[in-house]
Amino acid sequence: MSDAILLQGAASIDWNRHFLLLANAVDASLRGAEVALTSFSAEASDFIRFNAGKVRQIGHVSQGKLTLRLIDGARQAYSTLTVCGEAELDLHDVTSALATLRDGLRDSPDDPHLLFETxxxxxxxxxxxxxxxPQALVRTVAECAKGLDFVGFYAGGTIVRGFASSRGSRGWYEVSNFNFSWSLYDPSGRAIxxxxxxxxxxxxxxxxxxxxxxxxxPVLGLTPRALSPGRYRSYLAPAALEELLGVMGWSGFSARAQATSRSELFKLHTGEVALDSRVTLTEDLSLGITPGFNDDGYxxxxVPLIQGGxxxxxxxxxxxxREYGLEPNGALENEAPVALSMEGGELAEDDVLAQLDTGLYIGNLWYVNFSDRMNCRLTGMTRFATFWVEHGQIVAPIExxxxxxxxxxxxxxxxxxxGAxxxxxxxxxxWGERGTGGMHLPGILARSFELTL
Structure with missing residues (x-):
């Protein structure tokens, strides 16, 4: 396996055409009953870091990698290699990788859990x-962040995913999007x-x-409100809920974890507990934020995960x-949701503070992990934009x-x-490449949220 490298001028490559060229070459090189599953990922992305409203680091990354999966009977082997976009060079590397995989299969044992779409x-x-x-974004940030201590990170461009099976399947996913997160700092060191x-x-x-x-x-400059450990009426913004559901989803919705009694939502799956009847969670492919196929060819x-609580x-x-006698539904290898969607309710954004009345407004959470897996109990820290609210007005920041x-x-x-x-x-x-997927979430107003120290 080799790491992806930066490719100069690769933004103009027709990755779809190039991938099909490589996949067709793989299919044509197969022998006997061999089956090939070929996966591809690439991007052409701009990255910009800002500090004090000015550019601190800027760059462009174009990269691509191909994963070959050779199957012969019940045996399989993988190889991942960097592709440069030059047909002759990449075809040579693919041919060499295929030969290496074929040699490796000769002495490989059968895989008892091998299953793929045919x-x-x-x-x-x-x-x-x-x-x-990039140049236009830099100007926009400079104008909007004038006089502010603006610190942020921008990533945007085209993300590509592809799949090909020697049985004739072909999948392609190519989108252009962006993700920009930033913080505005107060002289106290606190931020939003x-x-x-x-x-x-x-x-x-x-x-x-x-x-x-x-x-x-201006609220950040006020004296922070000191709270004692206890349970407080709280509004958790979508970004805060995302941190909680992201950890809960590590294996909470996994069929494998449920079959081995290791799911953090085991009690929910068995019916021992239930959530509020308004809670509906779905692995929602209609959002279009992740490919509609996986590396097994499905x-x-x-997939409805929770309905009516x-x-x-x-x-x-x-x-x-294959291992537990179930029907595959296209989940990725780790069986974690990558397009999790939660239905909203009736709380309008403009009414959040009034409905909260007195309590915590929690904008972000971090360092979230499990403190008690079997009871789906999470621990972590409040982060930026956590405020104390009284009578529908933000009155102080919270440490x-x-x-x-x-x-x-x-x-x-x-x-x-x-939230509505x-x-x-x-x-x-x-990490290694820009990821696909995400979440579509409302905020939630909770009668109590427990702070411990």
Whole structure:
């Protein structure tokens, strides 16, 4: 396996055409009953770091990698290699990798959990989107952040995923999008964090978000409110809920974890507990933020996970299906949701503070992890934009505090209202490559949220 490298001038490569060229060459090189599953990922992305409203670091990354999976009977082997976009060079590397895999299969044992899709299909998703040019974005930030201590990170451009099977299946996913997160700092060192993500950039939307965050900066200069450990009426913004559901989803919806009694939502799946009847969670492929196929060759469709507060289905990968006698539903290998959507309620954004009345407004959470897996209890820290609210008015910032509470409580008997306007929160992962996926979530008003220290 080799790491992806930077490719100069690769933004103009027709990756779809190039991928099909390589995949067809792989298929033509097979012998006997061999089967090939070929996966591809690429991007052409701009990255910009800002500090004090000025550019600190800027760059462009174009990269691509191909994963070959050779199957012979019940044996399989993988190889991942960098592709440069030059047909002759990449075809040579693919041919060499295929020969190495074939040699390796000779002495490989059978894989008892091997399962892959054998039907033939085609699926293509292409969204050109509208992302800002780096030079234009720098000017916009400079104008909107004038006089502010603006610190942020922008990532945007085209993301590509592809799949090909020697059985005739072909999948392609190519979208242009962006994800921009930033913080406005107060001289005290406290900050308000905001994000903006999507397919179609708007200078006006960005300016409005910066203006809204700046309007709350004076509050950060006030004396922080000291709170004692206890349970407080709280509003959790979509970004805060995202942190909780992201951890809950590590294996909470996994068919494998449920079959081995390791799911953090085990009690929900068995019916021992139930959430509020308004809670509905779906692995929602209609959002279009992740490919509609996986590396095992299965087409993906939306999967209802929780309806009416009760467990419905699990995310089932092909290997789990083979091992536990289940039906695969296109889940990825880790069986974690990548397009999690939660239905909203009736709480309008403009009414949040009034409905909260007195309590905590929690904008962000971090360092979230489990404190008690079997009771789906999470712990972590409040982060930026956490305020004390009295009679519907923000009156003071809150110093970072640790929380420890169960999702069964927060989405159960403590859930008072759901926000009326769910927010699209795209994945901000850039580990090795820009990630696809994200969440579509409302904020929640909880009767109580437990702070421990």
């Amino acid at each position: 039907s033939q299909w085609e699926r293509s998703t292409r969204r050109a989107g509208k992302v800002p040019q 964090k905001t994000s903006y993500a999507g397919d179609h950039w708007s200078d006006a939307t960005f300016a409005r978000k910066v203006e809204q965050a700046a309007a709350r900066l 087409l993906r469709a939306s 009760r467990s419905v289905e699990r995310l089932t990968n092909a290997r789990s299906a 970072a505090m640790r929380f420890d509470d169960s999702m069964y409580r927060l989405l159960g008997d403590q859930l008072e209202q759901l 306007q769910p927010e699209l929160l795209l994945s901000d992962s850039t």
